[in-house]
Amino acid sequence: MENYFWNTEILSDKKKLYILVIYDIVDNRRRVAFAKKMNGYGFRVQKSAFEAMITENLYRKLLAEIPHLIDNTSDTVRVYKIRGMGEVNLFGLSHRIEDEEVIIL
Structure with a gap:
């Protein structure tokens, strides 16, 4: 088992949001x-799940882009926005997630 923690309110000029996107x-x-679009925002943690630590502006941009990437009649995307402190417990094979700035090109 492996754990990692985050705090979106730590000393930062821009408050960040922790988001989980599953699809x-x-x-x-x-x-x-x-998936290619999501790689510009965060890290793939499972085949259909991404985690990211992003600003509120990037979060709003992502929400605006999603409807153009999917078919509303057959696809499902869930975006969970989490603020403050949190913890993730990992079991089995996992990749270490580092909090780093993501640049979208």
Whole structure:
């Protein structure tokens, strides 16, 4: 078992949000495009899950982009916004997540 913690309110000029994005996208092409877009925001932690520590502005930008990447009749995307302090407990194979600035090109 491995744990990691975050605090979005630590000494920072810009307050950050911890987000968890999970998705079920039926079409392979849309799913790959969605995953590529998510790589610009955070880290893939499972096949259909990304975690990110981003600013409020990037969060709003992400929410605006998602509807253009999916088919509302067959796909599902959930974005969980978490503020403050938190903890993640990992079991099994996992990759260490580092809090770093993500630059979207």
